[in-house]
Amino acid sequence: MTLETAGKADMKYTNQRVEIITFLREHKGHPTVDEIYDGVRKKLTRISKATVYKNLKFLSEKGLIEEVNVKGVTRFEANFVPHHHLICRKCGKIEDFESDELFDYLMKVAGGIEGFNIDSVNTNFYGECKDCKEKNRNG
Template sequence: MREMESKDIKYTNQRIEILDFLKKFDGHPTVDDVYEGVRKKLTRISKATVYKNLRFLAEKGLVKEVNIKGVSRFEANLIPHHHIICIGCGKISDYESEKLTEYSLKIAGEIEDFEVETTDTNFYGICKKCTED
């Protein structure tokens, strides 16, 4: 886990398994999802340990926390991107647009007494699957 070594982060089994799970997970898992996935390999891990490590990894910039409607979700995709969220089924998809990111940062640069470091936008609507149902 080179990411951890480069940021002076203690190399623990829990953190390695959490990062591995997030890198393999297709989507934006909740703490419960991560807990259930990691528990398959680390049977004695607690949900509190998973939560604490997710917060730690997010603070260190190794994972990203996305808060959707008050629910924390996590992802390993650190490339600047936005999210498309279906209000029907709740599916969250990544949407990459350098143009949108650059425009958002340009507009945010006009905010006085605040230096914006990053931006992401959530788009809410109905996915194709939900419109067909």
């Protein structure tokens, strides 16, 4: 997906928006607003946190990035390969989980919903990550 075709958004691609999307595509994970601000500020030294936040909301509304909320903290990603999330209830770590079988099954179920055209699905799985499980075992 290119910036020109992503989300089929009819919008102006400002330097700020391009740098935010570029940062998210290069950053493997689910960074917070603060992490995105720190990363983008390395290239756009005069950008404000308010500008980053405003653009993240805008890009999310246009479908160019995704928001993931964990423990009251909004995180963002630009991974549009169909995937789900594994979320640790203890530390808040988020990992992507890809499963064609699960995606196909969920889309099949979603296809049976009347009066709503569903074009995408994702599922969040909550539990305890390997690191927290290990800490509990050793702590």
